[in-house]
Amino acid sequence: MKHLLSIADLDPQEITSILDTAVSMHEVQDRQVKKLPTLRGRTIINFFFEDSTRTRASFEIAGKWMSADTINLTGKGTSVSKGESLRDTVLTIDAMGVDMMIIRHPASGAPAQIADWVDCSIVNAGDGTHEHPSQALLDAYTLRRALGDLAGRHVAIVGDLTHSRVLRSNLLCLRALGAHVTLVAPPTLMPSGVTSWAAADGFDVSYDLDDVLPRVDAVMMLRVQRERMSGGYFPTAREYAVTYGLTPRRLGLLQDHAVICHPGPMNRGLEISADAADAARSLVLDQVSAGVAVRMSILYHLLAGEGDAQ
Amino acid sequence: MSPAREPETAPPPQPPDHGGREVLASDDIRRALKRIAHEILEGNKGHADLVLLGIPTRGVPLAHRLAEAVEAVEGTTVPVGSLDITMYRDDLRTQPTRAPEPMSVPRGGIDGKVVVLVDDVLYSGRTVRAALDSLADLGRPSAVRLAVLVDRGHRELPIRADYVGKNLPTSRAERVMVRLQDLDGVEGVWIA
DSSP states (O other), X not given: OOOBOOGGGSOHHHHHHHHHHHHHHHHHTTSSSOOOOTTTTOEEEEEESSOOSHHHHHHHHHHHHTTOEEEEEEGGGSGGGGTOOHHHHHHHHHHTTOSEEEEEESSTTHHHHHHHHOSSEEEEEEETTTBOHHHHHHHHHHHHHHHSOOTTOEEEEESOOTTOHHHHHHHHHHHHTTOEEEEXXXXXXXXXXXXXXXXXXXXXEESOHHHXXXXXXXXXXXXXXXXXXXXOSSXXXXXXXXXXXXXXXXXXTSOTTOEEEOOSOOOBTTTBOHHHHTSXXXXXXXXXXXXXXXXXXXXXXXXXXXXXXX | OOOSOSGGGXXXXXOOOTTOEXXXXXXXXXXXXXXXXXXXXXXXXXXXXXXXXXXXXXXXXXXXXXXXXXXXXXXXXXXXXXXXXXXXXXXXXXXXXXXXXXXXXXXXXXXTOEEEEEEEEESSSHHHHHHHHHHHHHOOOSEXXXXXXXXXXXXXXXXXXXXXXXXXXXXXXXXXXXEOHHHHSSOEEEEO
């Protein structure tokens, strides 16, 4: 495994191996000395062309805790803002001898295109509305810790599905691990052609959140991405919150063991109420904590070894 | 660079290859561990501050058996843990990646303790070097000792065992195979 561009590139065994390794990595977070020598002498560039808090910080921490030299670059601070093409910029970085670039880009497919241009490893840290594989892996890791084996578990993914790269990666990841997935969204935020997609990939689609919530083991609320919206996808924020938000009333519809996830950042009061975000069953901060461990595991699997994983 | 660990050429559970010569039977292993337990207690002047850390895979069950042997002599339990050294190996770039084993450090930690590292085979010494690096990141033991079931020689680093079940002269071409009932369904040490 040289690149991580899409969850579709991983088979269930590879996903499980990454999650299993993350268990060991998670233990490092509780140590006084948070440092492993595993990637000493490796150089990793975090190249973010979009704003990010969790992903960028956790990839940087993951690299540093594994003793790699990590450098952060943003699109605004590079020659891209002077008119240099993306290709020339990444070839320039690659020519410096880096081992890995972690790419966040607003254009879907940009990391895969860059992987064709350069020699170093590429990790997709979120590309447009396409995929966000490391987020899906950390979500699966968090759910696995809370619920055990995900095979046969029922997960609802709710919210702005049209613009969500997290949805695409999570759907692939959860299905690979044997979970049953139901997508819930207003019709305007449901991806086009979802019915045939669902029939082919074996997941459900619903427009009624109240009907789905009592049957799930986990509910994953997705952020309403206003920055990617150009039209009127719903009349008002208030109406969206009432119809598709995880309100205090809907919390009561969940089974006792059911958990709540949100990849962040959260729009409190829109897709998720403060009661739900701060509930004991909310795994939002567990996801953040798991993010570092899972990303350490990803770096290890991509950079540490030669040949096929054992 | 040669792999740091010898017996990992065959994943458990697997009976030894046909044609291997048995050098330790199940009873020999039991007696060796009993003797090592006595030597540990003698060297440490009792069980105070002892912590046994097994190096996965087969060092872990061996550490638990040593703890049982110590308990049989002293009538007290000794903390046992496991110390995975995967992330500290110096041959990561030349070997396929593999998932680390779970790491467990006893509740009392290792600061100020006498840590006895337990492994099945001592060969190049690189595994032990990695274990010492890993220990340094976990705390500061007052002393670190090394107990191994088999010392097959061919050291590449200035490392020696404090407690040895059996010294086994080998050539580099030979393979030493340790099998334990708990993991492999068969028990003994073979050389081939």
